[in-house]
Amino acid sequence: MSYLKPKFRHPNLPTNALGYTVADYEGSISTLCAGCGHDSISSAIINACFQSSLEPHKIAKLSGIGCSSKMPTYFLGKSHGFNSVHGRMPSVATGASLANRGLTYIGISGDGDTASIGMGQFVHLIRRNVNMTYIVANNGCYGLTKGQDSATADLGSVSKYGAVNPFDGIDLASLAMLQGAGFVGRSFSGDKEQLEPLIRAAMSHQGFAFIDVVSPCVTFNNHQGSTKSYAETRENLDAMPLDFVPMREEITTQYDPGTTQGVTLHDGSVIHLHKASHEYRTNDRTAALNAVQMATQEGRILTGLLFLDPNSQNLNQNLNIASKPLNELGKNELCPGSRVLNSINEGLR
Amino acid sequence: MDPTDTADPEYFHKVVDCQFACPAHTPVPHYIRLIAQQKYTDAYLVNWESNVFPGVLGRTCDRPCEPACRRGRVEEEPVAICRLKRVAADFKDDVAEQLPKAGKANGKKIALIGGGPASLTVARDLAPLGYALHLYDAEAKAGGFMRSQIPAFRLPETVLDEEVGYVMDMGVTAHFNTYVDSLADILAKDYDAIFVGSGAPRGRDLPSLPGRQEADANIHIGIDWLSSVAFNHVDKIGKKVIVLGGGNTAMDCCRTSRRLGGDEVKVIVRSPYADMKASPWEKEDAIHEGIPIIDNHVPMEFVVEDGKLVAMLFDQVEAVYHEDGRRELKSTGEEPIRVDCDDVLIAIGQENAFPWIETDIGIDFSRWGLPILDPESLQSTLPRVFFGGDAAFGPENIITAVAHGHRAAVSIDLFCRGEDLSQRPAPFVNLMSQKMGIHEWSYDSETTDDARKIVPLVDLKEALNDRVLEVELGFDPQTAFVEAERCLNCDAQTVFEAGNCIECDACADICPTSCINFTQNGPEDELRSRLAVPAENLDQDIYVSQTLQTGRVLVKDEDMCLHCGLCAERCPTAAWDMQMFFYNVAKASPNLVRAT
Known part of the structure; x- marks a missing residue:
């Protein structure tokens, strides 16, 4: 088994606006199972950060515990990282985001880490609207402990050992919408054409952005009877394609009138949504919830940008947190002294 | 594009760039692996079977393999294939019994x-x-x-x-x-x-250049002169020597002159330095021995004084390249340059x-x-x-x-035997999986980062004093190992079985050199332009699979493939496999030496 990736890269690799190649965004070689969907998500994150010309040292990766939470090792090797306690990544992310507004936060979690042990933290993260991108690599099973059903396993899905799941799965995307998330997407690890622009848009969104990614467990959940296998997911995929155009790029793609709608984000970048077979409004939370519910009932997996409110107020804005990172504030600003304390006290009398 | 037919042995043969470029198609990566394993005798026999003169070629080959070497495309320098061949010859045991x-x-x-x-x-x-x-x-x-x-x-x-x-x-x-x-x-x-x-x-001459007849005693045809030196008919030359010509014979002439008393030896060539026919390393060797190479000088006249050659006159030119690829050497119009000399060696080609x-x-x-x-x-x-x-x-x-x-x-x-000469025997071809375990290959798939090793030389002064003292010392076994490990094993082929593929993208994600793509099929030109890194090197094939489940195809650009095996290691369904390809040109006698 190879533990090192050769250093050689294609000499004609394209460079981004910062002069970096995609190789500058890579991490260590993956130790996940060969063919794991999570590796495709890693690759999509690498490509998204490369294409959006993010500076690697201005990104922080956060994770909990699980196969999914090992992923940050395999991308963005030159960025900050925090591998936290099981299900407790939201706390760390909240703290980090408050302490330094200047970084792009990418949280990676799994169905166990989010929908079971971390559920309490997850909903509060949404409620507080922490400015981050939260990606769930959702494979419907506990791959790290040999494939038991997880809380997102669909009703009736058959495990590798033949047991039929008697419980309804938690739909994290619907939950996020219900809880008020400003950006909710769903995608499939095998559909990078959709996943990459979705991640780029999420990173541009000024608030909590959630992406639920169906990511097949190739070892324990890729058999007949599983609802989250590569074949089954492809079979039932109802993908709404999209493009992401950052603010500084001229829009050169031409679409037939009426086939796309553009949504402008706070930083000036634009998400282009290609209308597939149906009318879909990303700005209507109720309609979005309905559409997802309908699709689920019909056995379809609706993917794409499900809901977006570009103007949501994030935690930093709501709490009026200092715009400078705490580590850049001087002693006098952090500890303004008794004169300021006295004036505060005076104000309370 | 139609799916690539890998059943045609020429497809994989072409992937092994060095072997494909070799006129005798010596299985280069195969013997380099044997050298890395210190099986020098086996490495020698593989060579001997294919090229008959490994010791000679390991010192003197024109090395068409090295410019072709894939390593030279992913980094600065190709593998020192030629000098590794010499290693096999230097360290082999007595092979007489095995021939x-x-x-x-x-x-x-x-x-x-x-x-x-x-x-x-x-x-x-x-x-x-x-x-x-x-x-x-x-x-x-x-x-x-x-x-x-x-x-x-x-x-x-x-x-x-x-x-x-x-x-x-x-x-x-x-x-x-x-x-x-x-x-x-x-x-x-x-x-x-x-x-x-x-x-x-027959070495070419300059019969009509003024002074040619009068100065004949001090003008020599390069290949004839070299042969006279080799057979000990000539053992000295004048102090000032001009060598005309820019090929490898000119390089041998000037370096030999340095050893026979030529103190001021100059190579003077009509064309620009970059256009010279001599191999780059032979030019470097000559310069290393203190021989200037003066380019863009066209011979005009042999200057004879008192019946003896004393100098040559040259017209200075510059090369003008026309659109049809034609090169014209245009006189700069300056005064002719006079170069004093005692002897002239003409090495301007053979007929x-x-x-x-x-x-x-x-x-x-x-x-x-x-x-x-x-x-x-x-x-x-x-x-x-x-x-x-x-x-x-x-x-x-x-x-x-x-x-x-x-x-x-x-x-x-x-x-x-009275048979049809157009019915040529087929090459011997073998293709065998290298899988040893889930993630293990029976070849050393790891890519090393070492730069090309330089062959040590004997002391320059010593070399110039002894016409038969070999200049290059050859690699020692340790250096040879490091150099051998630079080989990318291009004969370890990435063999793809479309029916097994679940399109998980793992191979495309891991490929260090971005060779692997899952995309819609199309005409070759258009397909090449659409890859993750466009496949612009048209000398290298792109591999196109059968249509996959999603209607896409797998396209692999062979150009930059490191043959590291990571695609196959990360493949959950063994749709990729690393298979060792062996190709040996048909000879009149099959099985010349014991197979290794």
């Missing part, structure tokens, strides 16, 4: 005209089949231009004698000191077939010359003086006469002569 012997006489008799690499290869390939082989050469020993043209400081005589000896010891009947002056005489003898490997023995082949015996020549041959069988218009080496298509190099020898031997054998 084939003459076969039981089959009653057929073949004449070989000229004792160079082409004739010796024909002899080597035919001897085990029981052919009686009669080799004619004007000199006292076989070796041809390898002996007369390549200076001993590049190729020690012992190395040449050893490898020529392996062939001659297979029962070849030598007719040395015998200049063949009539092919008709040879035809009159009862040979079943005749092979002409007489080289391109074929067959004054000994009668015009009325049925062998047709083109208007350029070359025999008209079937390009594959090398048969002339007189069916029992075959040509090879420089005598066939003009001056080339040793490895090309060897390749011709193999082909001519096959033709001669078919001819003598």
Whole structure:
């Protein structure tokens, strides 16, 4: 088994606006199972950060515990990282985001880490609207402990050992919408054409952005009877394609009138949504919830940008947190002294 | 595009760039692995089977393999293939016992005209089949231009004698000191077939340059002069020497001059430095020995004073490249440059010359003086006469002569057995999985980062004082190992089985050089432009799979593939496999040496 990736890269690799190649965004070689969907998500994150010309040292990766939470090792090797306690990544992310507004936060979690042990933290993260991108690599099973059903396993899905799941799965995307998330997407690890622009848009969104990614467990959940296998997911995929155009790029793609709608984000970048077979409004939370519910009932997996409110107020804005990172504030600003304390006290009398 | 047909052995053969570029198609990565394993004897035998003169070629080959080497595309320098070949020759055990012997006489008799690499290869390939082989050469020993043209400081005589000896010891009947002056005489003898490997023995001259006749005593034709030095007829030269010409012969002339008393040796060439025909490393070797190479100077006149050569005049030119690819050397109009000299060596090219082949015996020549041959069988218009080496298509190099020898031997054998010469035997091909475990390969798949190793040289002063002291010392085993590990194992083929693929993207995600793509099929030009990194190197194929479940195809650009095996390691369904490809050109005698 190879533990090192050769250093050689294609000499004609394209460079981004910062002069970096995609190789500058890579991490260590993956130790996940060969063919794991999570590796495709890693690759999509690498490509998204490369294409959006993010500076690697201005990104922080956060994770909990699980196969999914090992992923940050395999991308963005030159960025900050925090591998936290099981299900407790939201706390760390909240703290980090408050302490330094200047970084792009990418949280990676799994169905166990989010929908079971971390559920309490997850909903509060949404409620507080922490400015981050939260990606769930959702494979419907506990791959790290040999494939038991997880809380997102669909009703009736058959495990590798033949047991039929008697419980309804938690739909994290619907939950996020219900809880008020400003950006909710769903995608499939095998559909990078959709996943990459979705991640780029999420990173541009000024608030909590959630992406639920169906990511097949190739070892324990890729058999007949599983609802989250590569074949089954492809079979039932109802993908709404999209493009992401950052603010500084001229829009050169031409679409037939009426086939796309553009949504402008706070930083000036634009998400282009290609209308597939149906009318879909990303700005209507109720309609979005309905559409997802309908699709689920019909056995379809609706993917794409499900809901977006570009103007949501994030935690930093709501709490009026200092715009400078705490580590850049001087002693006098952090500890303004008794004169300021006295004036505060005076104000309370 | 249609799915790539990997059942055609030429597809994978082309992926092994070095082997494909080698005229004799020596299985390069195969023997480099053997060197890394310290199996020098086996590495030598693999070479010997393929190119007959590993020790000679490991020092003197023109190395078409190295510019082709994939390593040179992913980093600065290719693998030092040629010098690794020498390592095999330097550290091998006694191989005499493992070499084939003459076969039981089959009653057929073949004449070989000229004792160079082409004739010796024909002899080597035919001897085990029981052919009686009669080799004619004007000199006292076989070796041809390898002996007369390549200076001993590049190729020690012992190395040449050893490898020529392996062939001659297979029962070849030598007719040395015998200049063949009539092919008709040879035809009159009862040979079943005749092979002409007489080289391109005539060096070009500058007959009409003013002063040429008057200065004749100090003007020498390069290849004739080198041969006189090699056979000890000449042992000194003037202090100031001008070498005219920009090929490898010019480099050998100037370096030999330095060793025979030439203190101020200059190479003066018409073309720009970059256009010179000499191999880059030979130019470097000459410069290292203190020989300036003066380019863009066209000879105008030999200056003779008191009946003796004293200088040459040159016109300064600059190269103008026209749109149709034509190059014009335009005079700058400046005053001619005078360069003082005691001797001039003319090394401006060689020509074929067959004054000994009668015009009325049925062998047709083109208007350029070359025999008209079937390009594959090398048969002339007189069916029992075959040509090879420089005598066939003009001056080339040793490895090309060897390749011709193999082909001519096959033709001669078919001819003598009364079979159709166009029905060529197929190459020996093998393709075998290297899987040892889930993520393990039976070849060293890891890619090392080491830069190309430099071959150490003897002290310059010592070298210039001794005409036969070999300049290059060769790699020691440790350095050879590091250099051998630089080989990317391009013969470890990435074999893809579309039916097993679940399109998880793992291979595309892991590929260090972004070679692998899952995309919609299309016409080749358009498909090439659509890949993750567009496949702009049209010399390299792109592999296109059968249509996959999603209707897409897998497209792999062979250009930058490191053969690291990561695609296959990360494949959950073994749709990718690393399979070792072995390709060996058909020879007249199969199984020449014990298989390794």
